[in-house]
Amino acid sequence: MSATFTLFRNVAHCLAVSRHLGRNSTTRLDTPFPPAPAHTVHHSTQPSGSRERSRSPLLAGGGVGQYETVPCQPSSSSGGAAQQYQPPIHIEVSVDFTRPDGQRTRPLLVENRRLYVDEHYISVWSPVLRAWCVECPDRELILANVQYEHVLEMLECIHPTYKAVDDQSVHILLPLAYDYQMEGLLHRCECFLISHNLPFLEKVWIADRYKLNRLLVLCLREMRPNSKVDLNGSRYYALSDRVKVLLLERLHGAAAPEEILEPPLDLEPYQRQSDVNFAAVRAKTGRLYYVNPYYMAAWSNVFEEKLLGTSSGVEEMFCPCTHEELKAFLMAIHPPQLRINETNIGPILMSACKMESPALLRKCANLLLSPHTQLSVFVRLSLLDRCFLHEMLPQCLQMVVRPENLIQMTQQTTYDCLSTRAKAAMMDRLGVLLDNPGLQSHHCTRCKATNTCGSVTWMCPQCKTYSTDTSLMRNTTNNVSTTTTTGGGTGTVTQYGTSTGIGGGTVTQHQGYGTTSVSGTIGGMMNR
Numbered sequence: 001m002s003a004t005f006t007l008f009r010n011v012a013h014c015l016a017v018s019r020h021l022g023r024n025s026t027t028r029l030d031t032p033f034p035p036a037p038a039h040t041v042h043h044s045t046q047p048s049g050s051r052e053r054s055r056s057p058l059l060a061g062g063g064v065g066q067y068e069t070v071p072c073q074p075s076s077s078s079g080g081a082a083q084q085y086q087p088p089i090h091i092e093v094s095v096d097f098t099r100p101d102g103q104r105t106r107p108l109l110v111e112n113r114r115l116y117v118d119e120h121y122i123s124v125w126s127p128v129l130r131a132w133c134v135e136c137p138d139r140e141l142i143l144a145n146v147q148y149e150h151v152l153e154m155l156e157c158i159h160p161t162y163k164a165v166d167d168q169s170v171h172i173l174l175p176l177a178y179d180y181q182m183e184g185l186l187h188r189c190e191c192f193l194i195s196h197n198l199p200f201l202e203k204v205w206i207a208d209r210y211k212l213n214r215l216l217v218l219c220l221r222e223m224r225p226n227s228k229v230d231l232n233g234s235r236y237y238a239l240s241d242r243v244k245v246l247l248l249e250r251l252h253g254a255a256a257p258e259e260i261l262e263p264p265l266d267l268e269p270y271q272r273q274s275d276v277n278f279a280a281v282r283a284k285t286g287r288l289y290y291v292n293p294y295y296m297a298a299w300s301n302v303f304e305e306k307l308l309g310t311s312s313g314v315e316e317m318f319c320p321c322t323h324e325e326l327k328a329f330l331m332a333i334h335p336p337q338l339r340i341n342e343t344n345i346g347p348i349l350m351s352a353c354k355m356e357s358p359a360l361l362r363k364c365a366n367l368l369l370s371p372h373t374q375l376s377v378f379v380r381l382s383l384l385d386r387c388f389l390h391e392m393l394p395q396c397l398q399m400v401v402r403p404e405n406l407i408q409m410t411q412q413t414t415y416d417c418l419s420t421r422a423k424a425a426m427m428d429r430l431g432v433l434l435d436n437p438g439l440q441s442h443h444c445t446r447c448k449a450t451n452t453c454g455s456v457t458w459m460c461p462q463c464k465t466y467s468t469d470t471s472l473m474r475n476t477t478n479n480v481s482t483t484t485t486t487g488g489g490t491g492t493v494t495q496y497g498t499s500t501g502i503g504g505g506t507v508t509q510h511q512g513y514g515t516t517s518v519s520g521t522i523g524g525m526m527n528r
Contacts, residue, residue, distance in 0.1 A: 223247075
């Protein structure tokens with residue numbers, strides 16, 4: 001009997017047993033949804049809240065804490081080259097600042113070249129630019145002593161293009177954010193510098209120059225008495241007298257300053273009407289916030305359609321989100337823009353789906369498909385399916401490397417909440433894994449080649465001898481170790497206890513899902 005057929009029979013048996021024993025809830029097969037179109041900033045994308053299905057317990061209360069969060073590594077399909085993680089390309093967000101459109105009508109003149117922006121949008125980020133727009137209505141704003149490429153970099157960072165701060169752009173963004181009093185952008189740059197490695201005096205100088213007090217305190221706390229500090233460099237002479245005194249006192253044993261915690265984000269500025277936030281937005285639960293409708297239209301196709309559909313001024317708008325989802329949406333798009341992580345991605349992703357925000361959907365999808373995210377594959381799959389991101393389901397399921405792990409996903413309590421598209425994607429992945437079970441491709445660090453397992457070698461734990469005789473599993477053995485020889489590495493499966501024939505023994509595996517016990521697999525695979 002071939003190994004593939006035997007494993008497939010065991011998998012089918014597990015499915016039949018789980019269905020026979022049953023769960024309390026009955027299986028619900030949703031009608032498959034049509035593929036979502038490619039997303040752009042100014043086109044309708046995802047279905048709104050009016051097309052919701054039964055809410056999954058996964059997203060109840062906006063949390064995902066009831067599921068195990070474990071790191072999952074991406075895998076390659078059997079027999080193919082190892083696939084590296086690629087950001088999702090189905091959601092495209094681009095803004096052409098060189099041409100005016102219905103929203104971006106105010107020109108910025110930089111080095112005799114024009115960039116078109118929405119004055120309402122930049123007013124939310126910068127009080128300086130807002131004052132210039134009020135003083136000079138219907139006129140182009142001339143930005144002197146700045147470079148065209150630097151201003152373009154700043155616009156791409158604060159607009160829905162969501163360009164991240166990196167090693168090079170942080171030195172471009174800091175002067176602009178400081179001069180234009182963009183506290184939200186300064187906060188993003190400070191968070192990047194805190195987690196980024198730079199020379200000590202370089203960090204101290206940046207913190208002193210741009211008044212980044214939280215970064216300065218963290219640098220002083222890292223100092224130890226009698227630390228070696230280069231006092232002859234240009235950065236030291238550029239420090240202010242105040243910071244020089246702090247360094248001197250710290251070097252001579254002064255107590256470290258108390259750490260300045262990151263200020264919490266709240267919605268207090270949006271709870272009262274102002275010149276910037278003058279329109280009311282009401283959640284389904286009745287909670288009211290004041291926002292800038294033009295800023296919201298740049299992030300949400302729902303608000304853009306409402307804004308274009310009214311000829312008079314917008315005073316109050318209704319959104320299809322609950323209070324928690326609207327709150328998460330406002331904090332995620334307004335400066336300094338809430339950092340999305342595993343604990344808050346649930347309500348943010350749901351609000352991005354209901355508000356039809358391609359930029360926010362793309363950022364959430366990047367987090368869900370990243371191999372470093374501390375979420376199980378089933379949670380990622382459920383979130384993508386709940387928000388109709390079906391094109392990304394195959395990429396998410398690439399993280400499943402064993403058929404047994406896929407079977408465990410079908411036994412989750414919220415498996416019945418998945419759509420037919422998601423369940424079909426799971427079956428497609430199972431078919432790929434069954435083509436070559438247990439023989440995943442490996443990358444050789446020496447010759448840089450990618451190969452699948454060529455043979456299975458058995459090792460005796462007593463005498464340390466090796467054998468390729470597959471009949472060893474037919475005999476009664478104790479503590480037999482198996483070593484799978486690959487093109488570039490070695491995988492070990494250890495069997496404890498006594499096994500005879502097909503299905504004997506218990507296998508303990510470590511494959512990115514934690515420790516998983518599977519009964520009756522090795523005996524069936526090796527009994528030919």
